[in-house]
Amino acid sequence: MNPTITAFKASPDRGRGLARDLRVRWALEEVGQPYDVRLVTFAEMKAPAHLAVHPFGQIPTYEDGGLALFETGAIVLHIAERHPGLLPDEPAARARAIAWMFAALSTMEPPIVERGMAGLLERDKPWFDARLPMLDERVHARLSQLSDRLGGADWLDGAFSAGDLMMVTVLRRLEPTGLLEAHPTLVAYSARGQARPAYQRAFEAQYAVFVAASAG
Amino acid sequence: MNPTITAFKASPDRGRGLARDLRVRWALEEVGQPYDVRLVTFAEMKAPAHLAVHPFGQIPTYEDGGLALFETGAIVLHIAERHPGLLPDEPAARARAIAWMFAALSTMEPPIVERGMAGLLERDKPWFDARLPMLDERVHARLSQLSDRLGGADWLDGAFSAGDLMMVTVLRRLEPTGLLEAHPTLVAYSARGQARPAYQRAFEAQYAVFVAASAG
Numbered sequence: 001m002n003p004t005i006t007a008f009k010a011s012p013d014r015g016r017g018l019a020r021d022l023r024v025r026w027a028l029e030e031v032g033q034p035y036d037v038r039l040v041t042f043a044e045m046k047a048p049a050h051l052a053v054h055p056f057g058q059i060p061t062y063e064d065g066g067l068a069l070f071e072t073g074a075i076v077l078h079i080a081e082r083h084p085g086l087l088p089d090e091p092a093a094r095a096r097a098i099a100w101m102f103a104a105l106s107t108m109e110p111p112i113v114e115r116g117m118a119g120l121l122e123r124d125k126p127w128f129d130a131r132l133p134m135l136d137e138r139v140h141a142r143l144s145q146l147s148d149r150l151g152g153a154d155w156l157d158g159a160f161s162a163g164d165l166m167m168v169t170v171l172r173r174l175e176p177t178g179l180l181e182a183h184p185t186l187v188a189y190s191a192r193g194q195a196r197p198a199y200q201r202a203f204e205a206q207y208a209v210f211v212a213a214s215a216g
Numbered sequence: 217m218n219p220t221i222t223a224f225k226a227s228p229d230r231g232r233g234l235a236r237d238l239r240v241r242w243a244l245e246e247v248g249q250p251y252d253v254r255l256v257t258f259a260e261m262k263a264p265a266h267l268a269v270h271p272f273g274q275i276p277t278y279e280d281g282g283l284a285l286f287e288t289g290a291i292v293l294h295i296a297e298r299h300p301g302l303l304p305d306e307p308a309a310r311a312r313a314i315a316w317m318f319a320a321l322s323t324m325e326p327p328i329v330e331r332g333m334a335g336l337l338e339r340d341k342p343w344f345d346a347r348l349p350m351l352d353e354r355v356h357a358r359l360s361q362l363s364d365r366l367g368g369a370d371w372l373d374g375a376f377s378a379g380d381l382m383m384v385t386v387l388r389r390l391e392p393t394g395l396l397e398a399h400p401t402l403v404a405y406s407a408r409g410q411a412r413p414a415y416q417r418a419f420e421a422q423y424a425v426f427v428a429a430s431a432g
């Protein structure tokens with residue numbers, strides 16, 4: 001039996017691969033693990049059956065035999081721990097790769113999401129233009145630090161890892177804003193991640209959901 | 217040799233234990249691992265020696281022999297993986313406890329930090345009062361979901377775990393706002409965490425830094 005993940009039946013990103021199921025799809029593709037997908041509507045996400053697996057009513061979830069898991073970071077880590085290819089074997093390098101996963105999710109992503117949410121929900125507010133430079137500056141500060149650390153390397157710490165997978169998908173969330181363009185090192189890093197065959201298979205799989213939904 | 221963590225020489229929270237070193241201290245106390253602390257100034261946090269360990273110039277860091285680690289979540293997970301007491305042995309329960317660590321850091325904490333930052337940095341702005349209900353509502357929505365899941369249980373999933381440790385410290389960040397008071401289940405949960413002897417030893421240790429700095 002393959003593991004089953006959940007994804008949006010109608011993703012608000014219209015097939016751009018910015019929803020978090022892409023992260024789990026990519027991880028599964030990197031390790032060569034086939035998977036099944038159960039698509040959920042927004043109403044289903046907030047219903048008791050889904051909330052029993054995901055207390056915050058979101059996607060993705062991951063179910064495999066007796067295990068039902070939520071939180072993208074935990075799901076990707078679970079996959080990375082059980083298959084070779086996403087974490088180094090050497091203990092210190094493994095711990096550092098996991099640190100980059102947490103850095104992507106708890107240091108980089110919050111100001112990126114805050115900037116994105118303001119653009120979606122407060123664009124028509126009288127304060128939007130006044131607050132935007134502050135929000136952009138918070139994002140640029142993090143991007144500069146990340147760019148400084150990456151330097152001329154291909155990946156954040158040695159070989160490609162689950163930390164890079166998570167970071168590239170977090171950086172992709174900036175695409176609607178154009179903010180990444182000021183950091184060419186990171187533009188190249190993100191492109192390097194997206195050039196991986198496993199990424200492309202994951203992207204195509206989520207895009208096919210959008211195409212099917214549009215045709216329906 | 218004990219592991220060495222870093223903490224603020226002069227914490228902006230003035231001894232209230234809201235800085236992230238408390239999370240690592242608490243984890244180390246739960247597993248009975250003695251540790252050393254190196255206090256750093258804000259200038260030192262942004263200097264090359266610290267940035268070599270922490271690319272984003274923050275505290276805490278964790279150094280143990282050849283391993284230098286950043287990101288509180290990664291540090292606490294590293295401690296929990298190497299000592300009994302913070303993660304269940306059973307694989308599915310272990311994965312769920314780790315999911316709660318990620319939930320604390322990437323689902324609960326961002327709206328809590330966003331609300332806190334607005335209170336600190338935008339209180340004198342003309343839009344502060346107009347935006348506050350929206351920020352509060354985002355926090356309350358997450359707190360309600362967390363409260364629903366916790367229900368009458370003592371901890372989030374079976375025995376106390378690193379997931380509870382992280383969640384309680386995230387909820388404590390709401391103390392200056394009073395927002396937690398509307399969720400009595402979570403008030404009791406947070407108090408339950410803070411009643412643990414390991415928490416109290418961790419709190420006292422960071423408080424002693426504040427007292428010493430104040431006396432100096």
